[in-house]
Amino acid sequence: MTTVPVPFRKKFAWGGLAFKIVVTLAYLFLLAPLLIVFVISFSSNQYLSFPPKGFTLDWYKALPEQTQFIEGLQTSLLTATITTIIVLLIAVPATLALDRYDFKGKGALAGLFLSPLLVPTIVLALGLVIVLGPLGLTNTYASIVIGHIAITVPYVVRTTLMSLQTSDTSCEEAARVLGAHGGTVFWRVTLPIIRPGVIAGAVMAFIVSFDEAVISLFVAESGRPTLPVQVLRYVENSADAVVAALSVILILFSVVIVVIVERVVGLRNAL
C-alpha cells in the first residue's frame, strides 16, 4: 500500500451506505417493468394478477399461434432492414462530407441531420400521414420506411461522425499521395477505419426503427402493421401474459444489441 496524505485519499468517497441504498432503489425502480414482465411470463395465472400461483411455459408455447405477432415481426424485420440500408446509404456519405470537406453551410447542414431528434415524434407522424394519405401510400411498407428514415438518420450521423473525428487522416493522405482515387480511398482506407461507428449507427438505426410505435401507428395502422403496433393493439384489448412472453424475447433481443454496441463503440457514444 502506498502512503497517501489522509485528506487526499484516492477520491472523495461517495460510497456511504445510505447512498448505496438510494442507488439500489433507483435501479430497482428503473428495471422494475422489465423484471416484472419476466416473472409474469412464467406465471400460470389466467390474468395479469399477483402473486403467481404456479409456473408455466404456456405463454411461450402460445406465441407461434399468434399470427398477428408473427406477421408483425415479419413487417418489422423487413422495414427495419430496408430503413437501415437506406439510411446508411444517405447518412454515411453526408457525414463524410461534413467531416472531411469544407463548404458553406456545413454547420447548418449538421444541425439539419440531427434535428429530427428535436421534433416531437407525434408531430412528425401527423405530418407524414397528412402527406402520405392523399398519395395512397399509407398502410404500406413504403410508408413505414419513409416514416423511419428521418428519426434514424441522426444516430448514424452521430456514431459515424464520432469515428471520423477520432480517426487519423494520414492513412487517407498516404493513399492519395500514392495515387488512389477518391472512391478507392473511401472503400479501402476510410471505411475500414470508421467501420465501428458505421456498425454502431446501423445497429441503432435498426433498433430504433424496430421499436418505433407512434409513426408506424399513424402511417400504417391497418394492413400489415409492425410488431410494436400489433403489441399496442393487443395490450389495449386484452390482459393476458402472451405479451409478457413476447416482451421477454424482445428484451433478450435488446440485450444482444446492447452487448454488440457496447463492444463496438461503447453504449454511451451511440445513444
Place this chain on the structure above:
Amino acid sequence: MSATQTLASVEGTGPHRASGEQERRTKKRNRRIALALVIPGILGIGVTFLFPLVYMIRMAFNEGSGNGIVVETFTFATILDPLTDSYYWKVTFDTFLMGLVVGLLCIVVSYPIALFLSRTQSKWMGLLLAAALAPLLTSAVVRTYGWMVLLGDDGLVNSTLLGVGLIDSPIRMANSMSGVVIGLVEIFMPYAILAMMSGFGRISTQLEEAAGSLGANKAKVFFRVTFPLSLPGVLTAFLLVFVLSISTFVTPRLLGGGVVQVLATEIYDQATGLLNWPFAAALALILLVLFGAVISVYQALIKKIGG
C-alpha cells in the same frame, strides 16, 4: 513541395496538391464531391422530414370538417378553435403539468444513479452502466406493459399493499394520470441519466476533495459543491425529459386507459379517429409552440448559470 510537406499542410480537408491554379481547381472539385456526398442525405431528410413538417404547419391554416375533408384556404379559424375551447386549454395545461412533474421526479430518481455511475470505481461499472441505459433499447410499448402489470388493481404494488394490510381496497393507479406519470418517469430515466452524466463528467472531483479536506462533511460537500456544479446537467436532463413527456403518446394511451387526455392523444384521435387533419395540425402546432417556448427558457437559464 515534398510529400511530407503536403501531408502536414492538409489536415484532413480533402486532397489538394500544388498551389495556384491547380489548387483552385482541386478546391472546386472538392466542393463538387462534397455536394454529391450530401445531396442524397438532404433529399432524404427533405422528403421524409422537412416537407411533412412544413405541410403539416400549412395544414393548420386550412379548414377541416372531419372524414378527411379539407378545405384549402388560408384562415386562422382552425388554430383559434382549440384556443377558444376551455377543454383544449385544460388538455394543454394537463400536458404541461405532466411534463413538469415527470421532469422533476425523473431528476430526483435519476440523480443518484448518474452520480454513482460517474464516480464509481467498481469493476461492475460497465454492467451497471449498461443496466441503466439498456431500457432505452427496449420498446416503450413493452415497458408500458410492464407498468400496467405493476400498477393494475391486481398488480404487484396493490397485491403487496393489500397483503401487508396497508390498504383495504386497491389504489387506482392504472388508467389514471398518476399511473402515467409513474410510467413516464421510469421510461425517461435513461435519458436523464445520460444527460446528467455528461454534466457530472465536467465537475472536477478535486473540488470535492478540497472541500472534504477543509473539513466539510459529506452532506455539506454535496449541497455546497457537487449539487451547485451539477445544475447545468440537471437542467439539461430536465428539459430533455419535459420535452419528451409532453409529446409522448404510447404511455398516456395505454396506461391512461382512455381517461388521460394529453395533446398527443388528442392529436391521434383527431387525425386517425375523426380524420380532421387541419384540427390535428392546429393541436400539433400548439405542441410545437410549447416546445419552442420551453427550449428558449432553457437557453436563457443555461446562459445565466453558465453551462
